[in-house]
Amino acid sequence: MFNFSKSLDLPPQLHWKYANEPELLAWTIRARNYNTFVANCMFAFLSAIILIATYSIYAVTTQDESYFYQVSVSLGFYLLMSFTISCMTHQRMNFAYRFTQSGVEYCKWKDFPKWALTFLKWFSGITAIIFIFLATLDSTFLIGALIGPGGMGLMYLSMANSKSFQEMHTEYHHHAFKWEELTQLAIATNREVVDLKYSITLKGNDYKTNWSLNVFCKRKQKEAVANFIKPYLSPDVPFIKAKVNVPMSTD
Known part of the structure; x- marks a missing residue:
């Protein structure tokens, strides 16, 4: 749909939660997930x-x-x-994103070089x-x-x-979010990133955790990704353009 490159293969340590659902959009990218x-x-x-x-x-x-x-x-x-x-x-981190009817999920990993x-x-x-x-x-x-x-x-x-x-130089993580858990959609003005804020209840907790998910995009494709995501969100979810700071990982 957006001609995203799929040059990175998902490592055997990681698996998609909604693998049985058809993917609506997917791509992989290597990015620096920190303040450059x-x-x-x-x-x-x-x-x-x-x-x-x-x-x-x-x-x-x-x-x-x-x-x-x-x-x-x-x-x-x-x-x-x-x-x-x-x-x-x-250092760069490997990211793989996959969008389905259930929501958005992503894997990130870093292999020893x-x-x-x-x-x-x-x-x-x-x-x-x-x-x-x-x-x-x-x-x-x-x-x-x-x-x-x-x-x-x-x-x-x-x-x-x-x-x-x-x-120390090897990491494997997988995260999945339902569309209804996303509370804000933002196009970053300072990086090739679409920022998604979410609110979830983590396993074992009785309170909501609010955090941000940075969707790293290919060059000049963040607007297309954001416009693709918008119809799947609740109408009251804000859609803005703003400067985005890459948050520290919750892993």
Whole structure:
């Protein structure tokens, strides 16, 4: 209907509640479900610290070493640390949305990035070979091999063998809401998001819980999604345009 891409497959850990009902609309998307301004500021701050540390490494490298060696060690440290902090500050979550006659449900998940392990393994191996070759020309490159490829190799081993680290970067969640539980529909003016407020009684509670559901949309499709949702809501549900803040997860 809206030509949404379905490039992400639902993982086997998650299942649709209304799978027996025909889907009216569905799509998957990878999005940052947090305040990106804060993430950018954090990345900029940490990058500044890394630049200072990189310059310090360059400065303390003995003057007897070649200029290429000094630059290689410093650049390797900067690239490795920048890659590491970007993975921490700018992670993306996978989202899958499905609309049926009963309501809206979505799955969100984050798998441990196996590609990062593959990258570290191959990059550390290739750079180690390069440094070993350069060491045949200048033995001081053996120090660079220990600092650069050696450090990346240790990081790879710690990530690959740490179950707790991998679990920290793995999440699986499923949520479903009936149309009558939605209390407000809003088109975000600051993000590609349709915001749905809901009011539900959680299992084991005797009171209503009011929260927001952010429906992350493809570029320039939030208006179409909001107009699709509107007929399924009660006539007294407000339909507005407003700045939306991504709330902290209730999971």
